[in-house]
Amino acid sequence: MTTAVAPAPADQEHDAHHEHPAWLAHHFDDAEQQFDAGKLGMWIFLVTEVLFFSGMFCAYALYRNRNPEVFEFCSTFLNEKLGAINTGVLLFSSLTMAWAVRASQLKQTKTLIGMLGATLGCAAMFLGVKAVEYSHKWSIGLFPGKFYVSQIEGAPHSTVPYLWYLSIPALILLVGFVLYYVYAFVAASKFHLRVAGPLVVAALCFFGGVKLGQILEAEESHGDSHAAAGSNAHGHEHSDHDGHDHAKAALAPTVNLLGEPETVLHDVAVSPAETNTPDSNVNQKGMAGLFFSIYYCMTGVHAFHILGGMAVITWLIVKSARHEFHSKYFGPVDNVGLYWHLVDFIWIYLFPLLYLIT
Amino acid sequence: MSAPSADHTNDSHDHGHGHDGEFSHPMPVWMLLSVFFALLLLTVATVYQSTFSLGNLEVWMSLTIATVKAGLVIAFFMHLLWDKPLNAIIIFSSLIFVALFLGFTMMDAQGYRENLIMNPTLLEDSQPAAVNVELSK
Numbered sequence: 001m002t003t004a005v006a007p008a009p010a011d012q013e014h015d016a017h018h019e020h021p022a023w024l025a026h027h028f029d030d031a032e033q034q035f036d037a038g039k040l041g042m043w044i045f046l047v048t049e050v051l052f053f054s055g056m057f058c059a060y061a062l063y064r065n066r067n068p069e070v071f072e073f074c075s076t077f078l079n080e081k082l083g084a085i086n087t088g089v090l091l092f093s094s095l096t097m098a099w100a101v102r103a104s105q106l107k108q109t110k111t112l113i114g115m116l117g118a119t120l121g122c123a124a125m126f127l128g129v130k131a132v133e134y135s136h137k138w139s140i141g142l143f144p145g146k147f148y149v150s151q152i153e154g155a156p157h158s159t160v161p162y163l164w165y166l167s168i169p170a171l172i173l174l175v176g177f178v179l180y181y182v183y184a185f186v187a188a189s190k191f192h193l194r195v196a197g198p199l200v201v202a203a204l205c206f207f208g209g210v211k212l213g214q215i216l217e218a219e220e221s222h223g224d225s226h227a228a229a230g231s232n233a234h235g236h237e238h239s240d241h242d243g244h245d246h247a248k249a250a251l252a253p254t255v256n257l258l259g260e261p262e263t264v265l266h267d268v269a270v271s272p273a274e275t276n277t278p279d280s281n282v283n284q285k286g287m288a289g290l291f292f293s294i295y296y297c298m299t300g301v302h303a304f305h306i307l308g309g310m311a312v313i314t315w316l317i318v319k320s321a322r323h324e325f326h327s328k329y330f331g332p333v334d335n336v337g338l339y340w341h342l343v344d345f346i347w348i349y350l351f352p353l354l355y356l357i358t
Numbered sequence: 359m360s361a362p363s364a365d366h367t368n369d370s371h372d373h374g375h376g377h378d379g380e381f382s383h384p385m386p387v388w389m390l391l392s393v394f395f396a397l398l399l400l401t402v403a404t405v406y407q408s409t410f411s412l413g414n415l416e417v418w419m420s421l422t423i424a425t426v427k428a429g430l431v432i433a434f435f436m437h438l439l440w441d442k443p444l445n446a447i448i449i450f451s452s453l454i455f456v457a458l459f460l461g462f463t464m465m466d467a468q469g470y471r472e473n474l475i476m477n478p479t480l481l482e483d484s485q486p487a488a489v490n491v492e493l494s495k
Binding site: 097 | 384385401410420424428436441442444445455460467
């Protein structure tokens with residue numbers, strides 16, 4: 001298994017020029033030049049990524065600057081507990097990714113595969129929580145742009161099983177990975193077992209994320225009904241309270257909305273009777289719908305970056321199962337790590353900007 | 359390895375790590391863990407901060423905390439502190455362009471604020487926003 005380190009005699013056509021190990025591309029003088037060239041390319045790619053996301057942040061900044069009340073209204077629909085959990089999950093995956101880079105430099109293959117697997121699992125868990133968030137929003141009609149459904153208190157929720165639809169790809173992958181693991185077990189191939197193990201765990205992590213998201217989402221709606229009951233009893237104390245109960249309170253129609261303009265903006269569902277409240281301006285396709293366009297665009301593109309990251313991490317797991325990395329050849333791990341940290345970096349900004357608006 | 363590698367061994371001394379072609383710089387585990395916990399702490403701080411209403415300051419507060427977090431990620435997880443200065447220049451130049459992009463767009467938006475109708479209800483409700491309607495024809 002250490003053949004990768006030794007100069008590869010198999011490279012017949014290259015040997016005509018000079019000897020070089022299999023992991024060192026022909027056109028590089030030495031390992032460090034190869035590493036530096038790759039890393040420079042990766043940083044330039046990250047620059048394009050930053051500029052790419054900055055377009056969406058620009059749309060966000062313009063629209064929020066123009067209509068701050070839309071953001072206050074809409075952000076009450078975002079579950080900040082789920083957002084915070086996902087931030088933690090992503091930060092942890094960054095830690096394991098950075099650890100994987102260290103392990104690849106020190107040639108600790110077991111740690112390397114473990115850390116890459118943990119990163120993959122965290123990514124899947126992030127997507128699981130995200131699936132719960134998205135499907136919950138779709139079920140109450142929080143769609144982007146013209147598909148936005150005005151939020152009216154007591155309106156029936158959609159019964160379309162969105163969460164199922166989102167889980168189907170993960171389910172198929174899980175079945176595939178389990179079959180692969182069984183094959184690896186039967187074939188008693190160490191290489192395949194090393195690859196299949198992390199993949200099965202990662203696919204399971206998606207469903208772990210879904211479960212976690214569902215628990216937190218259920219907690220949240222439970223809290224809502226409590227807050228609603230409280231708001232009937234002492235409507236006025238609410239303007240003094242800040243944060244959670246305040247923001248999540250679902251005001252009953254009996255409360256004088258016009259008397260408490262501060263509270264109105266944090267109302268989750270709008271009573272059909274109140275048509276002249278600030279909410280009725282905000283709670284429509286052109287306003288809240290546009291917020292959700294921005295929300296889905298930013299978090300959706302971010303989620304696609306996570307998917308891309310998962311694909312390359314899987315590739316890294318295969319390569320590390322072949323013992324390809326060592327102190328002179330760890331560029332792929334390092335560069336995927338850079339990409340992964342950038343995805344984390346974007347989320348670090350997205351989380352407070354979308355979820356934590358009061 | 360071939361002959362030209364001698365030049366690069368000299369190079370590696372310039373940016374201060376390793377010797378004899380050894381260019382990897384494994385991060386110590388304690389450093390990774392402390393950066394991770396610092397990031398978690400800052401996440402808790404930003405969630406906690408959002409429970410106060412600070413008005414306009416709030417955006418700047420959360421952006422400041424996010425920037426500190428992003429700085430930690432870039433410096434330690436992305437290893438930029440020990441990286442070649444060229445890479446740092448590249449990534450920071452992108453941030454300068456992002457600032458220019460956002461800055462000029464916002465300036466533009468402020469400059470034309472009166473002429474823009476961003477709120478569709480202003481058109482329907484015939485509220486005192488009549489000036490806007492006129493300007494937009």
